[in-house]
Amino acid sequence: MSEYRLVVTTILGLEELLKREIEELIPSSQVSVSIGGRIEVACKNLPSCIKTIIDKSRLAEHVYLQVWRYCGEISPEQLSSIFAPAIEKIKEFMWRGVKFAVKSEHTDDFRVSSLEISKIIGELIEKRYHYLDPVVSLDFPDLVFYVFISSKRAELSIQLTKYRPLHERGYRIYVHPSVLNPIVANALLYLCDCRSLLDPFTGSGTIPIEADELDLKVGFDVNIKHVIGAKKNAKAAGSLADFMVADVRFPPLRPGVFDAIVSNPPYGLREKPVGGLRRVYDGLFCLASSVLKRNGIICIVTVRRRLVKQLAEKYGFNITRSIKIYQGGLTSYIFRLCRNLF
Numbered sequence: 001m002s003e004y005r006l007v008v009t010t011i012l013g014l015e016e017l018l019k020r021e022i023e024e025l026i027p028s029s030q031v032s033v034s035i036g037g038r039i040e041v042a043c044k045n046l047p048s049c050i051k052t053i054i055d056k057s058r059l060a061e062h063v064y065l066q067v068w069r070y071c072g073e074i075s076p077e078q079l080s081s082i083f084a085p086a087i088e089k090i091k092e093f094m095w096r097g098v099k100f101a102v103k104s105e106h107t108d109d110f111r112v113s114s115l116e117i118s119k120i121i122g123e124l125i126e127k128r129y130h131y132l133d134p135v136v137s138l139d140f141p142d143l144v145f146y147v148f149i150s151s152k153r154a155e156l157s158i159q160l161t162k163y164r165p166l167h168e169r170g171y172r173i174y175v176h177p178s179v180l181n182p183i184v185a186n187a188l189l190y191l192c193d194c195r196s197l198l199d200p201f202t203g204s205g206t207i208p209i210e211a212d213e214l215d216l217k218v219g220f221d222v223n224i225k226h227v228i229g230a231k232k233n234a235k236a237a238g239s240l241a242d243f244m245v246a247d248v249r250f251p252p253l254r255p256g257v258f259d260a261i262v263s264n265p266p267y268g269l270r271e272k273p274v275g276g277l278r279r280v281y282d283g284l285f286c287l288a289s290s291v292l293k294r295n296g297i298i299c300i301v302t303v304r305r306r307l308v309k310q311l312a313e314k315y316g317f318n319i320t321r322s323i324k325i326y327q328g329g330l331t332s333y334i335f336r337l338c339r340n341l342f
């Protein structure tokens with residue numbers, strides 16, 4: 001194993017799925033779930049692991065090279081002394097005139113602001129490597145150092161995805177007001193493992209477009225503006241997904257066609273369900289009862305936990321997986337449901 005580990009981040013709650021994905025992509029790696037939407041990856045061939053994760057992971061957001069970590073009690077007053085060995089460790093990454101930035105994250109139990117942490121670590125780096133004239137540059141840094149700290153753990157890493165997070169997509173010509181993070185779309189797809197899917201609340205088409213390897217992917221939405229946008233996005237992505245305008249309460253589809261319904265229904269918070277929340281969710285389950293094949297599944301992300309449980313019972317579906325995730329300041333739930341065949 002290399003002396004360094006990788007830290008790979010994702011959406012809070014999806015760590016276990018990301019771990020499974022990385023283990024499948026790099027079978028020789030050793031992966032452990034860390035805290036706060038992060039996993040750690042130890043592997044023999046670091047450059048090849050980095051390339052594989054950046055090229056192929058669909059659940060990763062950022063990749064970091066962890067150069068130092070410390071486990072033990074940490075108080076804010078000890079910050080500089082605890083990080084002294086970390087600053088020594090980065091020597092091999094520094095060069096004359098290097099432009100650098102320090103990004104910090106901390107858990108709630110460590111009561112120093114991220115800004116203050118970045119400032120302290122930045123000053124330590126400047127002082128230690130003054131003979132190299134390092135320059136702090138927040139806009140165009142050559143190196144982005146990433147500090148993660150809790151009251152029991154500290155880490156210093158180098159961000160390998162400094163220009164853009166891995167979930168950013170070049171195909172977004174049309175941006176839906178409640179666009180789904182592609183990482184969540186891929187988590188849904190990962191859980192349903194199907195060949196054909198229907199997304200009845202497709203918006204800008206994120207789910208069918210992300211499902212590029214499937215044989216059949218169809219999305220519909222009640223709002224024609226979103227459907228036109230989804231078509232533009234699919235064209236930009238080179239996707240073969242099909243889109244149409246329809247209302248989930250009156251679906252124009254033949255029965256028994258799809259392996260899965262994979263969707264991000266409106267929550268009724270920012271995005272209003274056309275026809276009312278209960279009728280729209282009822283429509284979703286009624287649609288699933290008809291268009292899914294006998295052993296078809298539903299995979300959705302929503303905040304409407306209670307409603308999903310009620311409707312699952314009404315329509316004879318079992319919840320086989322539920323994952324609580326946290327994104328955009330909101331707690332939501334991923335549900336995987338199978339038809340109760342007995």
Ligand SMILES: C[S@@+](CC[C@H](N)C(=O)[O-])C[C@H]1O[C@@H](n2cnc3c(N)ncnc32)[C@H](O)[C@@H]1O
Nearest residue numbers: 176179180201203204206222247248264273274
């Ligand atoms: C949360 S958004 C989906 C966003 C989408 N996943 C994306 O990434 O762009 C929910 C969508 O449901 C649609 N919607 C609301 N009521 C509907 C209904 N009765 N039938 C079908 N679609 C509906 C809205 O127009 C909205 O685009």
